[in-house]
Amino acid sequence: MERILAGKSLEHALQALIDERAPQGKVSYLLTTLEDDENMRIVAARHESHIHTGASMVKVLIMEYLFHLSREGQLDLADSISLSKTPRVEGAGALQEISSKHSFTYLEYCRLMMVLSDNWATNILIQALGMENINAHAEKLGVSNVTINRMMMDIEAQQERRENTISALDLALLYQHIYNLRDESLYGSEMWNILGRQQYRDVIPFHWGDHVKFYHKTGSWDQVIHDGGILQTLRGDFCIIVLISDVPNDTATELGAAMGKTIKEFIEEALP
Template sequence: MEKILAGKGLGIELDELIQDMAPDGEISYLVARLDDEKDMAEIAGRGITMVHASASMIKVLIMAALFKKVADGDLALDMTMSLKESPRVLGGAALQELDLNHRFSYLELCRLMMVLSDNWATNLLIKKLGMATVNEFAESIGLQATRLKRYMMDSKARAEGRENVMTVLDLMTLYEYIYVQRESGPLGHEMWQLLGRQQFRDKLPFYWGEDVVFHHKTGVLDDVEHDGGLLPLVKGTFGIIVFISKVPNTEGILLGARMGRCIKEFLENKLP
């Protein structure tokens, strides 16, 4: 990937922030410029191939795999599933408040998975797609280390060492895949819009204001706070991804917000 030399100053600022706030954490970030006519270019990066527990960032992959199956004619977004087809799981969102008699279309489940990070909706889609299908799709678009190995909220699998994993480079590659499709048809447009309706804004976009649209996804586990997506600005569209691991959650949230403020100010005011 080409590197933009002017981004060296941003890397210095971010590394100093990390050293000050979370020197013992495992922290990766990647800031890149996306362009319809050119290859993606790195502005600043750190640990971009470091493998992290993905938390809910894996849901972006599940969404893209679902839409690829629809584009191939293997599934249709208006097909439905009953909540009975996968066990109820907790972790926030909406479905856990409903009884088992409800049915939802694949599109509705995907919207709940992405906008509200609903874990039950996610598990229903994993059940329908199959983990092998999701992982095969990841490999097909060039994701090197990303793997779906367990259902959401599966503490037994985690205890046995089966963890969903991802790198910031893989996620940026996935976002680029979605970005180039955003205006190519209804499926690409839907993925782009779903990312833009994310309701959790406590990390990267915290200081940006509610009027700034950030097409992103967040992820949380114990001592894990991830955030990453695509930010359209006057100067272009930029990918911003930060994975924060082995940092207490309250500190990780604050670090993510501070990094987001630093990155946006650099892109708007210091990048040529």
């Protein structure tokens, strides 16, 4: 993948932040250009192929596979599934507050999974779509480092070291795929709009202001803080991924926000 030499100064600035705030942590990032049907170019990167615990970032893959099946006529987004089909789980989301007697459509579960990072909605979709099918689709997309190996909040699976995984590079490739679909059909447009309605803005876009649109997904767990998505600017469109592991969550969140501020300032003020 082609690299832009001007990004070296950004890499130095980001490394200084990492050295100051999380020198012992596992930190990956990737900033790329995005253009319709063109190959991404790397502006700045660090450990972009390293594997991290997936946390909620794997939900982007689930969404893409759901819409792929609908686009191929194998699934109707308007069909309903009862909450009672899958055990209730804790964590992020809103469905925990609702009786399991209710039913929602595939599309509604997807929106809850992405916008509010709802774990129960996610597990319903994983069960309905099938882990093996989701992972096989990731292989076809060329993002095999994004994998689903357990349900959300499955502590027993975690203890058995069955973990969902991601890498910054494969996430960027997945976002590029969705980016290229955004104007092609209602399916692509809906995925794009869902990413733009993300409610958690405490990492990459924290210092940008609420008026700045970021099409993204966040993910967090114990000593895991991730964020990644697409920023559209007058200088062009960019994919920004920041993955932070083995760092206390408060520190990692502050680091991710500082990195997001530095990256945006570089795009606006220093990128040729």
